[in-house]
Amino acid sequence: MFKKILFATSATKVSDHAARVAFNMAERYNASLDLFHVLGVPTRGYSQEVMDVKTREKVEVNDEYISWIDEELKTYYTDQLSDAIQSNITVAVGVPHREILRQARKTNADLIVLGGNTGDEEDAVYKHSMAGSTLQRVARGAMCPVLVVNRPAASFWGGVSSIVFGTDFSKASDKAFDFACNFASTMGCEINLFHALDISTTPVGRAMPQDEIEQKIRESLRKMRSRYVSKMEGIHAYSMDVWEGIPYVEIVKYSREKHADLIIMAHHSRKIEADVSQIGSNMEQVIVRAGCPVISVNR
Amino acid sequence: MPEGIFCNKKPIETEEALTALLGDTSGKNYYKEMTDLDIDSDLLWKTIQNTCKSRMRTWLEICAHCGMCAESCFLYLVNDRDPRQVPAYKIQSTLGEIIKKKGKVSNEFMHMAMETAWSKCTCCNRCATYCPHGIDMGVMFGYLRGLLYQQGFVPWELKIGAGMHRVYRAQMDVTNEDFVETFEWMVEEYEEDYPGLKVPVDVEDADIMYTVNAREVKHYPEDLAEAAILFHIAGENWTVPSQGWEQTSLCMFAGDWAACKMQVESVYEAMELIRPKRMVGTECGHAHRATVVEGPYWAGRQNGKPPAESIHYVEWLAEALREGKLKIDPAKRIKEPVTLQDSCNYVRNHGMRNAAREILSYIVEPGYFIEMGSNKENNYCCGGGGGFNGIGLYRPQRNKALITKRDQILDTGATLVIAPCHNCWDAIRDLEEEYEIGIKWSFLKPLVISMLDIPDHLKPEE
Numbered sequence: 001m002f003k004k005i006l007f008a009t010s011a012t013k014v015s016d017h018a019a020r021v022a023f024n025m026a027e028r029y030n031a032s033l034d035l036f037h038v039l040g041v042p043t044r045g046y047s048q049e050v051m052d053v054k055t056r057e058k059v060e061v062n063d064e065y066i067s068w069i070d071e072e073l074k075t076y077y078t079d080q081l082s083d084a085i086q087s088n089i090t091v092a093v094g095v096p097h098r099e100i101l102r103q104a105r106k107t108n109a110d111l112i113v114l115g116g117n118t119g120d121e122e123d124a125v126y127k128h129s130m131a132g133s134t135l136q137r138v139a140r141g142a143m144c145p146v147l148v149v150n151r152p153a154a155s156f157w158g159g160v161s162s163i164v165f166g167t168d169f170s171k172a173s174d175k176a177f178d179f180a181c182n183f184a185s186t187m188g189c190e191i192n193l194f195h196a197l198d199i200s201t202t203p204v205g206r207a208m209p210q211d212e213i214e215q216k217i218r219e220s221l222r223k224m225r226s227r228y229v230s231k232m233e234g235i236h237a238y239s240m241d242v243w244e245g246i247p248y249v250e251i252v253k254y255s256r257e258k259h260a261d262l263i264i265m266a267h268h269s270r271k272i273e274a275d276v277s278q279i280g281s282n283m284e285q286v287i288v289r290a291g292c293p294v295i296s297v298n299r
Numbered sequence: 300m301p302e303g304i305f306c307n308k309k310p311i312e313t314e315e316a317l318t319a320l321l322g323d324t325s326g327k328n329y330y331k332e333m334t335d336l337d338i339d340s341d342l343l344w345k346t347i348q349n350t351c352k353s354r355m356r357t358w359l360e361i362c363a364h365c366g367m368c369a370e371s372c373f374l375y376l377v378n379d380r381d382p383r384q385v386p387a388y389k390i391q392s393t394l395g396e397i398i399k400k401k402g403k404v405s406n407e408f409m410h411m412a413m414e415t416a417w418s419k420c421t422c423c424n425r426c427a428t429y430c431p432h433g434i435d436m437g438v439m440f441g442y443l444r445g446l447l448y449q450q451g452f453v454p455w456e457l458k459i460g461a462g463m464h465r466v467y468r469a470q471m472d473v474t475n476e477d478f479v480e481t482f483e484w485m486v487e488e489y490e491e492d493y494p495g496l497k498v499p500v501d502v503e504d505a506d507i508m509y510t511v512n513a514r515e516v517k518h519y520p521e522d523l524a525e526a527a528i529l530f531h532i533a534g535e536n537w538t539v540p541s542q543g544w545e546q547t548s549l550c551m552f553a554g555d556w557a558a559c560k561m562q563v564e565s566v567y568e569a570m571e572l573i574r575p576k577r578m579v580g581t582e583c584g585h586a587h588r589a590t591v592v593e594g595p596y597w598a599g600r601q602n603g604k605p606p607a608e609s610i611h612y613v614e615w616l617a618e619a620l621r622e623g624k625l626k627i628d629p630a631k632r633i634k635e636p637v638t639l640q641d642s643c644n645y646v647r648n649h650g651m652r653n654a655a656r657e658i659l660s661y662i663v664e665p666g667y668f669i670e671m672g673s674n675k676e677n678n679y680c681c682g683g684g685g686g687f688n689g690i691g692l693y694r695p696q697r698n699k700a701l702i703t704k705r706d707q708i709l710d711t712g713a714t715l716v717i718a719p720c721h722n723c724w725d726a727i728r729d730l731e732e733e734y735e736i737g738i739k740w741s742f743l744k745p746l747v748i749s750m751l752d753i754p755d756h757l758k759p760e761e
Contacts, residue, residue, distance in 0.1 A: 042518050045683065045688030045689035045722070045725045046456070046460060046470055046471070046514060046549060046688070046689045047456045047688075047689035047690070047691065048321060048456070048459070049691065060321075060324045060325055062321065062322050062324060063322075094517075094518055095518055095519065098518065098519075098520065098521075101488075102484075105484060140488075141488045143487075171760075299491070
């Protein structure tokens with residue numbers, strides 16, 4: 001399923017849950033693991049100076065500095081780096097999302113695992129006053145699926161027996177479906193197709209009549225059947241549901257009910273929002289809330 | 300010790316020499332060696348005799364020491380009106396002295412001259428517009444930098460920057476292959492959203508040849524994608540050269556005249572090779588000055604012009620909007636207080652005051668654009684021009700220099716600053732980091748893309 005996993009890490013606590021998933025997956029699927037760390041972000045005009053993400057000091061990066069950080073990473077992951085996993089460490093300088101995408105392209109990675117939100121502290125350094133999160137930008141540009149682990153609860157990875165595929169019937173969702181389908185048949189797991197009927201956008205003062213809601217649910221189910229069922233040959237365990245509500249809430253609730261180990265969705269939001277916490281697409285909201293890892297597929 | 304290992308009169312010519320100098324973190328040894336560096340007074344005097352022509356000699360001679368230039372200099376203003384920051388004093392006490400002493404100056408003097416040339420003047424040329432005699436101190440400081448560079452008295456980062464141009468014909472270690480590769484990568488990333496998006500490389504006789512800033516390739520390749528998207532939507536017949544694509548010139552900041560010539564000739568060669576009707580450069584100020592305004596003279600071109608008509612990005616963008624090649628959705632126009640940073644290098648020094656304002660008339664909801672107090676050709680430098688942004692040794696002085704722009708922005712009440720120039724963009728970002736005044740800043744490309752009214756046939760199928 002996966003041969004080359006790129007694990008982009010801040011090498012701090014917030015990436016620990018993602019690390020557990022990344023190492024587990026590499027071992028389980030016999031994939032090579034590329035530990036990738038952006039140590040600093042360019043600053044001060046054209047000069048060579050960068051701001052070190054951890055120390056927040058302005059440093060000039062040379063080979064010595066890189067090997068020092070490299071060593072630090074080895075120490076940080078010393079318990080997890082074992083002979084059982086073929087791994088290597090790459091340290092880079094640059095704008096994080098760009099360097100992650102550059103590395104993924106260079107190594108032909110088939111999965112990118114992203115650590116959790118680095119929070120206000122380090123985020124300020126990583127973003128270096130750029131709008132949008134690293135996640136948004138990586139998910140937007142990646143040619144392969146991007147797996148994100150945000151909550152500690154989401155870090156458990158004991159094999160996948162149930163996945164939830166959330167669709168909005170877009171073109172990108174079709175790509176995500178192909179991936180989910182392939183995943184389910186390779187892993188022999190159950191796949192739960194889900195669509196949330198968005199009723200949160202109804203104008204104020206106008207509640208959608210129940211008949212209309214139910215009518216739309218029936219339509220969506222029909223759409224699901226015609227669009228996906230024929231493509232699910234060889235997959236025996238599947239279910240289909242459409243619930244009404246606020247999409248990200250419904251997806252998280254549904255995944256909990258289905259005991260999902262993994263959520264697969266399309267991240268086709270093309271816009272990079274200035275303030276993630278305020279706006280945030282459904283995808284981001286699901287990542288923040290879900291009790292399992294989330295894979296974003298764009299292409 | 301006459302010549303140091305790191306600090307000497309030799310320019311950087313090879314990758315190895317570049318790596319070695321980069322390895323001297325922060326130029327620690329470089330600056331240490333500089334305190335022992337000898338001055339080749341004969342060479343210095345000979346160079347002055349050959350290159351300091353009547354214009355500059357007259358300027359130095361006729362300066363009435365009236366002090367009219369003082370108030371025009373933002374560095375004089377932010378440094379508590381220190382008389383040592385009066386432009387006339389700054390140039391008379393450096394270049395003027397070197398000439399008076401026929402090049403027989405001490406190491407200490409050269410240190411003082413270096414500090415003056417790179418931390419007390421950004422070559423913004425504002426003082427020239429206030430001098431009753433029309434004396435341009437900025438031009439003379441550019442010249443002084445050349446003399447200092449020749450003698451090895453140049454800030455570490457700029458010795459490296461000039462070396463980059465010599466080795467890579469780019470201001471960073473970006474090769475021609477990296478450039479084309481990165482552009483293609485960007486198209487891959489964006490072609491789904493913009494069907495038919497391409498990066499035409501080395502297309503002969505195209506209408507537009509686009510040139511960039513290597514930093515876009517190295518760290519912000521989205522900028523390349525955005526340029527491609529706008530040319531694509533506008534239906535332009537455009538291309539990029541696979542060599543001669545770098546428009547900037549850190550060698551100009553460094554005073555490395557020979558490298559200036561090499562760099563600009565690489566762009567001109569590209570023009571001669573693929574014969575575009577016009578060249579359009581990216582949103583950069585000094586790159587325009589180097590390639591379009593000063594470059595022709597460095598390259599010894601008789602007509603004082605580049606081989607192909609060369610315009611700035613704001614000129615192309617204004618034209619595309621005016622002619623309807625690009626259409627703005629009025630509902631998406633900027634509806635927050637916004638101001639504009641005029642780049643000295645193409646506004647004051649190349650008369651382009653209207654282009655960006657014309658663009659703003661299309662993309663800003665009427666009533667939301669606020670001019671800075673001093674604007675157009677009277678605008679102040681962002682505080683980081685002329686190489687100031689990148690020099691570690693003078694960082695405290697640079698941060699102080701940002702105060703003028705900070706206060707100008709605060710006076711407008713704007714929350715968004717449009718800065719169609721890399722140096723200005725950097726300086727305004729830094730001033731927000733340093734002083735946290737709560738502003739956003741942007742180039743024009745991403746703003747325009749976010750409010751484009753894209754024709755149906757160019758939209759992705761859904």
